[in-house]
Amino acid sequence: xxxxxxxxxxxxxxxxxxxxxxxxxxxxxxxxxxxxxxxxxxxxxxxxxxxxxxxxxxxxxxxxxxxxxxxxxxxxxxxxxxxxxxxxxxxxxxxxxxxxxxxxxxxxxxxxxxxxxxxxxxxxxxxxxxxxxxxxxxxxxxxxxxxxxxxxxxxxxxxxxxxxxxxxxxxxxxxxxxxxxxxxxxxxxxxxxxxxxxxxxxxxxxxxxxxxxxxxxxxxxxxxxxxxxxxxxxxxxxxxxxxxxxxxxxxxxxxxxxxxxxxxxxxxxxxxxxxxxxxxxxxxxxxxxxxxxxxxxxxxxxxxxxxxxxxxxxxxxxxxxxxxxxxxxxxxxxxxxxxxxxxxxxxxxxxxxxxxxxxxxxxxxxxxxxxxxxxxxxxxxxxxxxxxxxxxxxxxxxxxxxxxxxxxxxxxxxxxxxxxx
Amino acid sequence: xxxxxxxxxxxxxxxxxxxxxxxxxxxxxxxxxxxxxxxxxxxxxxxxxxxxxxxxxxxxxxxxxxxxxxxxxxxxxxxxxxxxxxxxxxxxxxxxxxxxxxxxxxxxxxxxxxxxxxxxxxxxxxxxxxxxxxxxxxxxxxxxxxxxxxxxxxxxxxxxxxxxxxxxxxxxxxxxxxxxxxxxxxxxxxxxxxxxxxxxxxxxxxxxxxxxxxxxxxxxxxxxxxxxxxxxxxxxxxxxxxxxxxxxxxxxxxxxxxxxxxxxxxxxxxxxxxxxxxxxxxxxxxxxxxx
Numbered sequence: 104x105x106x107x108x109x110x111x112x113x114x115x116x117x118x119x120x121x122x123x124x125x126x127x128x129x130x131x132x133x134x135x136x137x138x139x140x141x142x143x144x145x146x147x148x149x150x151x152x153x154x155x156x157x158x159x160x161x162x163x164x165x166x167x168x169x170x171x172x173x174x175x176x177x178x179x180x181x182x183x184x185x186x187x188x189x190x191x192x193x194x195x196x197x198x199x200x201x202x203x204x205x206x207x208x209x210x211x212x213x214x215x216x217x218x219x220x221x222x223x224x225x226x227x228x229x230x231x232x233x234x235x236x237x238x239x240x241x242x243x244x245x246x247x248x249x250x251x252x253x254x255x256x257x258x259x260x261x262x263x264x265x266x267x268x269x270x271x272x273x274x275x276x277x278x279x280x281x282x283x284x285x286x287x288x289x290x291x292x293x294x295x296x297x298x299x300x301x302x303x304x305x306x307x308x309x310x311x312x313x314x315x316x317x318x319x320x321x322x323x324x325x326x327x328x329x330x331x332x333x334x335x336x337x338x339x340x341x342x343x344x345x346x347x348x349x350x351x352x353x354x355x356x357x358x359x360x361x362x363x364x365x366x367x368x369x370x371x372x373x374x375x376x377x378x379x380x381x382x383x384x385x386x387x388x389x390x391x392x393x394x395x396x397x398x399x400x401x402x403x404x405x406x407x408x409x410x411x412x413x414x415x416x417x418x419x420x421x422x423x424x425x426x427x428x429x430x431x432x433x434x435x436x437x438x439x440x441x442x443x444x445x446x447x448x449x450x451x452x453x454x455x456x457x458x459x460x461x462x463x464x465x466x467x468x469x470x471x472x473x474x475x476x477x478x479x480x481x482x483x484x485x486x487x488x489x490x491x492x493x494x495x496x497x498x499x500x501x502x503x504x505x506x507x508x509x510x511x512x513x514x515x516x517x518x519x520x521x522x523x524x
Numbered sequence: 525x526x527x528x529x530x531x532x533x534x535x536x537x538x539x540x541x542x543x544x545x546x547x548x549x550x551x552x553x554x555x556x557x558x559x560x561x562x563x564x565x566x567x568x569x570x571x572x573x574x575x576x577x578x579x580x581x582x583x584x585x586x587x588x589x590x591x592x593x594x595x596x597x598x599x600x601x602x603x604x605x606x607x608x609x610x611x612x613x614x615x616x617x618x619x620x621x622x623x624x625x626x627x628x629x630x631x632x633x634x635x636x637x638x639x640x641x642x643x644x645x646x647x648x649x650x651x652x653x654x655x656x657x658x659x660x661x662x663x664x665x666x667x668x669x670x671x672x673x674x675x676x677x678x679x680x681x682x683x684x685x686x687x688x689x690x691x692x693x694x695x696x697x698x699x700x701x702x703x704x705x706x707x708x709x710x711x712x713x714x715x716x717x718x719x720x721x722x723x724x725x726x727x728x729x730x731x732x733x734x735x736x737x738x739x740x741x742x743x744x745x746x747x748x749x750x751x752x753x754x755x756x757x758x759x760x761x762x763x764x765x766x767x768x769x770x771x772x773x774x775x776x777x778x779x780x781x782x783x784x785x786x787x788x789x790x791x792x793x794x795x796x797x798x799x800x801x802x803x804x805x806x807x808x809x810x811x812x813x814x815x
Contacts, residue, residue, distance in 0.1 A: 331674050332671055
């Protein structure tokens with residue numbers, strides 16, 4: 104008993120001496136995806152960083168890979184003003200939320216090289232004129248199309264409303280009631296020249312362009328161009344359908360490319376290509392739109408080592424690290440210059456020329472602190488309209504009304520207009 | 525008097541435990557529900573807002589719908605479970621070879637975790653190639669495969685079926701225990717008097733089984749009213765929100781949107797409704813026993 108107590112005291116004593124490290128170097132923790140190859144490449148980069156900056160002890164803090172779970176965990180930590188983790192991997196729609204809450208350090212003081220990133224991705228990381236995060240890697244919505252069933256990459260939304268000969272369905276997408284549905288809708292919306300809301304927080308989802316976009320999606324389902332099942336589908340169900348050769352086109356994220364190329368499992372290997380989602384022919388302001396996804400890096404406002412955290416952030420965003428991520432996990436860089444770098448072409452499975460067009464048309468979702476709730480309201484109404492419970496125009500009117508009420512109730516619109524909270 | 529005091533002393537730990545694990549959290553939730561507390565909007569603080577959350581709740585169509593869905597789901601699934609459970613219990617009450625094995629086998633659905641059961645049912649009904657659609661099309665009941673989870677009316681079918689499948693064994697077992705407590709001589713007397721089987725069921729079995737039926741009813745109604753995991757896995761509350769029960773909406777407000785004040789108000793309402801239901805049942809039970 105006495106011996107056990109003594110050893111316990113020793114452990115406590117040791118732990119008290121600088122949290123396990125023998126030296127008093129500042130410890131910078133970063134939290135993010137640490138699964139499989141993604142975790143391995145990050146560990147490798149952190150090791151390289153430690154060699155390069157012997158004065159900083161950089162460590163990885165594992166957080167759940169599921170976005171909702173990670174979000175919940177971050178909110179709990181940051182609410183409690185925890186200084187750890189110092190560096191946060193954020194989903195693209197979280198930045199304004201965390202920035203408005205005062206949980207992130209503005210990065211402008213560090214002189215970030217903003218001209219070297221895609222402007223749309225920086226816009227998504229700004230809140231009230233300050234920059235709170237930098238884009239780490241980018242995910243964009245892509246239109247996969249069968250080169251043996253279609254003569255060329257679809258140049259207009261019209262092509263997406265017909266089933267070509269030889270295919271069971273024209274197109275498949277993600278239509279279950281979740282964030283994925285909003286990312287699909289955003290692309291049709293952009294194709295018709297619409298937006299969810301503008302910079303002043305005015306909700307625009309009940310405009311005629313939006314109604315036409317939703318009617319187009321609904322017609323796809325109603326006419327059987329897309330199976331009714333898409334309304335229960337996430338990314339993987341859509342991929343299975345396309346992979347089995349049942350659909351001529353599919354809207355999905357870049358991850359599907361490598362899986363579809365695998366001829367042992369895929370029936371369409373070598374018979375498909377990707378393109379940006381096309382614009383609607385003749386729609387005023389209509390433009391090819393790819394929903395912007397991906398991850399950002401930001402610094403915890405309560406960090407004890409802001410300088411060191413910035414050093415690590417800048418290191419992880421350097422071109423070399425981005426190229427390595429592209430090669431190992433297939434994630435697209437956020438620096439336009441890298442798309443001219445021949446090394447990217449060798450690193451990526453997916454042809455760079457096809458990627459570049461989609462990344463160039465990447466469009467962020469509304470930058471607002473209440474995005475998740477806003478999207479939740481929109482998801483319900485979109486799903487009601489697509490499943491035939493309500494007319495598209497009425498659904499979007501209801502969504503706009505609810506979103507307006509939310510922006511008023513929370514005071515977010517005032518904040519977006521520049522008023523103090 | 526000292527006996528009384530001693531008795532109080534003996535119950536004190538139990539009362540303390542109940543206070544700690546039940547009454548304290550309940551009081552806390554009640555207090556929270558009177559505040560505006562939005563975890564994601566710390567700039568709004570946590571001001572006391574009185575009954576504002578409850579007023580918002582009353583004007584919230586999604587809350588009204590969720591309440592209605594829950595009540596309908598509870599009414600339909602519990603009635604079905606009770607009817608089927610009674611039939612199964614009556615069947616199992618007879619003496620036949622292998623009764624022990626059959627009784628154990630009947631309990632199987634009840635033993636499977638709800639999430640696993642829900643997934644199984646979803647796979648059976650999901651997609652055009654699901655086993656249910658395959659069976660319906662091949663037997664000619666329908667011409668085209670039904671996309672169950674896309675229409676409100678059809679989405680309820682697999683949900684209710686799964687719940688009935690899962691909970692009927694529980695009801696059956698409970699009723700079986702009740703059946704075995706009935707004195708056999710009553711049936712013999714009834715048979716001597718020339719009573720038919722149907723008459724025996726109505727005038728001997730059911731009245732004597734009433735307390736057990738009520739117990740089953742209390743458990744099942746309260747469970748059905750709090751239904752969450754089954755629907756979360758099977759439909760996620762969709763299409764739209766047309767299969768969303770109150771527990772799922774509360775989860776959405778509390779853990780997805782992190783609106784603690786409003787979520788607490790929702791929880792309090794759910795508590796009040798289930799508590800009232802329990803009280804009604806207990807009264808009913810008590811009335812049965814005093815006779």
